[in-house]
Amino acid sequence: MSNVVVLDNGGGLCKAGIGGDRDPSAVVPNCLGRPSSSKKWLVADQLQACEDLTSVSLRRPFDRGYLINPDLEKEIWDRIFRSLLRVDPTASSLLLVEPLFNLPSIQRSTDELVFEDFGFRSLYVADSPSLVHLYEASHRPDGLISRAQCSLVVDCGFSFTHAAPVLQNFTINYAVKRLDLGGKALTNYLKELVSYRSINVMDETFLIDDVKEKLCFVSLNVPRDLQIARRPGKDNLFRCTYVLPDGVEHMKGYVKDLDEAQRYLTLPDEAWFPSQGMKDGCAEVPEKPEDRKRIDLTKNEFNLTNERFLVPEMIFRPADLGMNQAGLAECIVRAVNSCHPHLHPVLYESIILTGGSTLFPRFAQRLEKELRPLVPDDYHVQITTQEECMERGFTSCI
Incomplete structure (x- = not known):
């Protein structure tokens, strides 16, 4: 068995497993929850096993995509490592996926968790876009992404959406554009619509x-x-x-x-x-x-x-709801325009979708329809989707 633990620590879900495995061993909510019928806080997989999640109270270690409560995260990680993966951190190394532009203070808190609280032997920190690019390039060795070593990763996550150009497995940080919309905002909007029109949820x-x-x-x-x-x-x-x-x-x-x-x-x-x-x-x-x-x-x-x-x-028209944000298509165009002009045609032809919000039916077709009028006529627009994109960040770590 490999002694490398892989952890994709998302704001909504934690995907964890052992290096070398094809799929994560655990995909659990990254939160604690207390059902209305109980006084006990349930952790990670305990929430999934609970039958009655009506009016459950939630405590999340992440807010707006960044770690704000290390003590809460420690409790969740402890459940994952010791009960679900059954590994000994002191005899293992950790590959951790963290959000883009993570603050130094948060990085120090994460280091304390990894080395002082759990005692891992070593730590490698990576961001999601570079790992997604690596997976796609290795998965299709004859494809354009593998040959050009360049792609544009659109990551629609729990808290926000990123359009991130990647070159030779490194994210071009100065060209990354962020949209402050993610799965959490969509869920909250649906709550409001249903509560206003039908029943309070x-x-x-x-x-x-x-x-x-x-x-x-x-x-x-x-x-x-x-x-x-x-x-x-x-x-x-x-x-x-x-x-x-x-x-x-x-x-x-x-x-x-x-x-x-x-x-x-x-x-x-x-x-x-x-x-x-x-x-x-x-x-x-x-x-x-x-x-x-x-x-x-x-x-x-x-x-x-x-x-x-x-x-x-x-995601495509945030201004219709009064948000001072560009739509996803415009966000992608701005990210591409921030790169060298020689990369523009390759980036438009190698767009990769990842994240749970890209799983909506017809998402890729709508994005291509929105992009086409904004892209020069002599450029091709090619969007790659995968059914396993929720777990792709984990798979690419192996």
């Missing part, structure tokens, strides 16, 4: 995370989809129902009808939609207020319509 972090991962998708034609979402009944291809846990028959929430939730896939990627007030070439009859479906608060469920694509839309 502001305390249901894990539940809304599940809703986001199962039901949200990226729209390729937002004006068209907004009109479709206003249709009543079965004409609304986006309407679906999510059932909340009742604490008796089922302890986890679930999608009521999976086929209903997938109906949006029948829409063409790019289709002309009739102007407002028109439906299939005919005048659309406006919906009467008395015909609108009222919310039945006695039922343990809620409906989603345009929330399903408005939440991921934040």
Whole structure:
């Protein structure tokens, strides 16, 4: 067995394993949680094993993407190393993935954790973009990324999104651009939408995370989809129902009808939609207020319509929500323009997506559609995606 421990210490999830393994041995929440029915704080995998996570209180060692509570992180790492990996830190080395632009004070706190509290023999610290580039180059040795040793890594993480150019396995720090949006902000926005329109779920972090991962998708034609979402009944291809846990028959929430939730896939990627007030070439009859479906608060469920694509839309149009931030496509263009002009065509042709928020259906297609008008016509835009991108940072460490 290898004596190298690999730890991708993200703000939302910790991915940990042993050097040489293909997949991480543990993927656990990087937090402590206390369910409303318990007085005990649960750590990492204990949260995953808990049946009732209704209104769970959370304590996270990370805030805005950086470590702020080393004592809390120590408790989580101790659970991972001793209970899940079953390794002896004093006989092992650690490969640690840390966020870009980590502050020196945080680096010193991390060093104290690694050497003084756990007693690791040695430590190697790396950032996510360089490891993702290394993995992609080694995974496809005949590809452009391997031959040019250059790529642009788009990392949509828990707290923020980075567009990071990488050259010869080193991140070009001066060209990295950051978008202050990540999976946490998307979950919070979905909480607000559901709470305002249906039922109060502001305390249901894990539940809304599940809703986001199962039901949200990226729209390729937002004006068209907004009109479709206003249709009543079965004409609304986006309407679906999510059932909340009742604490008796089922302890986890679930999608009521999976086929209903997938109906949006029948829409063409790019289709002309009739102007407002028109439906299939005919005048659309406006919906009467008395015909609108009222919310039945006695039922343990809620409906989603345009929330399903408005939440991921934040990444591409943060200004629509009043945020003074550029969209992801503009963020990528600014990162490329910060590099030497000779690298521009190669960077646009070797974009790599990583992070949980890139797993939304049609994310890559929408990003390419947004990038194309901003990129010179003689440049190719090529976006690489992988299903295992949540674990890619871990895999590339091996």
